[in-house]
Amino acid sequence: MILELPQIxxxxxxxxxxxxxxxxxxGCLLKNYLISRSEYQRFIYRQPKTLIGIVSHEIIEKINKGxxxxxxxxEIExxxxxxxFEGxxxxxxxxxFKYSWQTIEEWPGFYLRLSRLKILAKRLVASRSAHIPVASNLTLVETNIEIFDGKLKGRPDRIYVSNNKIVIEDYKTGKIFDESGNIFSTITSQMLIYSFVCSIVYQSENVIYRVINTDNQIYEETVxxxxxxxxALKALRALELINNKIDETECDNIFYLASPSKVQCGNCPFKFMCKPFWDSGIKDELSCNSFHIKGKLIGINIIDDNYELVILSDKKLCKVIRVRFDEKLADFVNSNILIVDLIKKQENQEYxxxxxxxxxxxWRDNIF
Ligand code: SF4
Incomplete structure (x- = not known):
C-alpha cells in the first residue's frame, strides 16, 4: 500500500x-507525543494478539455498561x-499493515481467545446481576473520573463504591504475571493511578484493586x-515534562521533541515522518529487520501476484522483492519513494x- 504523508x-x-x-x-518525546494523538494511532503496528485484545476489551466495556x-x-455466547468476528x-x-494472515480466523489463538471471552462474559453478566465483587453492599458506578483539574484521567473497567470502601476491577486479555509469578509492573502502575484517582473522587481511604484476566487468573491488592x-504524581510530572518542552520550542517545529537513538527508533512506528531520524544516520545502525530505503523507483517487475521494486538509492541499486500486489505502485515509477521497516536479505558493493x-x-517520498 503506497501512502501519502498525513498532516504533521x-x-x-x-x-x-x-x-x-x-x-x-x-525516551523520545516526539514518539510519545505522536502516540498520544488519535490521528497517528493507525500507524502503530499491532500484532493480531493485540488486535484481539482491543476487540475483547470493547466487548467487556459493553458488558460493563449493561x-x-x-x-x-x-444468547450471550x-x-x-x-x-x-465483527470487531x-x-x-x-x-x-x-499487510498481515501474514489473510483472514482473522488464521490469527494465532483466534478461537481459543473467543472461547475464553465467552466464559468471562458469562461470569461478568452473572456478577453484574448479583452486584458482587467482594462485598454485596457495594454499588457499581459508571462514570469517567479525573483529578488535578482534569489533568489526570482514567477509568478502570469497573468501580464499586460504598460509604467507606472502593473496589476497582480491571480485565486483561493477556498475561498478568511475569515468569517469577509477580504481577507486571506496568499493570501495578496503572492500577495504582486508578486507585488514587478513585480515592480522591469518591473520598475514601479504603481502596482494593483486582486484576482479572481471561485465563481466570486474579490478582488483588489493598492499596x-x-x-x-x-x-499519580509521576504521571502528572510526565505531562508537565512534555508541556514544558513544548513551551521551550520557539517555533511550531514538532521535530524539536525528537531524540533519535538506536534503542528508541528501532521500534518506532513514526520513522516515516521523522526528519531527525533520517538526518541522524541511526538508520544505518539498526538491525537488518528494520531496514529503510529512500530513492527513485526506476522499475517494477511482476512475478505471479507479487511485485519486485527496483529503486535507485544513493547510487546503489536496491530491490524489494515479494511486495504484495498494489495497482497504485505502477503510477509511481520515476517518483521518489520511501519504504520503512524492510528485512535486509543480501548486500554487496553494487546492490x-x-x-x-x-x-x-x-510512502511517496514528498516528505523531506
Ligand atoms: S524515529 Fe526515533 S527520533 Fe523519530 S520519533 Fe521515533 S523514536 Fe523519536
Whole structure:
C-alpha cells in the first residue's frame, strides 16, 4: 500500500494524561507525543494478539455498561461471537499493515481467545446481576473520573463504591504475571493511578484493586494510598515534562521533541515522518529487520501476484522483492519513494536486496 504523508500535527500542549499514555512515556518525546494523538494511532503496528485484545476489551466495556444484562447464557455466547468476528474483521480491514494472515480466523489463538471471552462474559453478566465483587453492599458506578483539574484521567473497567470502601476491577486479555509469578509492573502502575484517582473522587481511604484476566487468573491488592499518590504524581510530572518542552520550542517545529537513538527508533512506528531520524544516520545502525530505503523507483517487475521494486538509492541499486500486489505502485515509477521497516536479505558493493516485514509501509517520498 503506497501512502501519502498525513498532516504533521500542530504542536499543542497535552491537556491531560491517562495511565496508558503515561506508561508509554520513556525516551523520545516526539514518539510519545505522536502516540498520544488519535490521528497517528493507525500507524502503530499491532500484532493480531493485540488486535484481539482491543476487540475483547470493547466487548467487556459493553458488558460493563449493561448491554448484555437481559440475555441468557446461549444468547450471550451468540452475541459475543458476532461482536468478536465483527470487531476483528473491521480492524483487519482498517489496518494499514499487510498481515501474514489473510483472514482473522488464521490469527494465532483466534478461537481459543473467543472461547475464553465467552466464559468471562458469562461470569461478568452473572456478577453484574448479583452486584458482587467482594462485598454485596457495594454499588457499581459508571462514570469517567479525573483529578488535578482534569489533568489526570482514567477509568478502570469497573468501580464499586460504598460509604467507606472502593473496589476497582480491571480485565486483561493477556498475561498478568511475569515468569517469577509477580504481577507486571506496568499493570501495578496503572492500577495504582486508578486507585488514587478513585480515592480522591469518591473520598475514601479504603481502596482494593483486582486484576482479572481471561485465563481466570486474579490478582488483588489493598492499596497503600501514599504509594498510589506517588505514582499519580509521576504521571502528572510526565505531562508537565512534555508541556514544558513544548513551551521551550520557539517555533511550531514538532521535530524539536525528537531524540533519535538506536534503542528508541528501532521500534518506532513514526520513522516515516521523522526528519531527525533520517538526518541522524541511526538508520544505518539498526538491525537488518528494520531496514529503510529512500530513492527513485526506476522499475517494477511482476512475478505471479507479487511485485519486485527496483529503486535507485544513493547510487546503489536496491530491490524489494515479494511486495504484495498494489495497482497504485505502477503510477509511481520515476517518483521518489520511501519504504520503512524492510528485512535486509543480501548486500554487496553494487546492490541490496530486501523483502517486506509485517510492519513495512511504502510512502511517496514528498516528505523531506
Ligand atoms: S524515529 Fe526515533 S527520533 Fe523519530 S520519533 Fe521515533 S523514536 Fe523519536
Amino acid at each position: 500535527p500542530n504542536l499543542d500542549k497535552l491537556k491531560y494524561i491517562t495511565p496508558s499514555i503515561y506508561l508509554s512515556f520513556s 448491554h448484555f444484562d437481559h440475555l441468557n447464557n446461549n 451468540l452475541k459475543i461471537k458476532d461482536l468478536y 476483528c474483521s473491521s480492524l483487519l480491514k482498517q489496518s494499514l 497503600n494510598l501514599d504509594i498510589a499518590e506517588q505514582e 541490496l536486496i530486501t523483502q517486506p516485514s509485517p510492519k513495512t509501509l511504502i
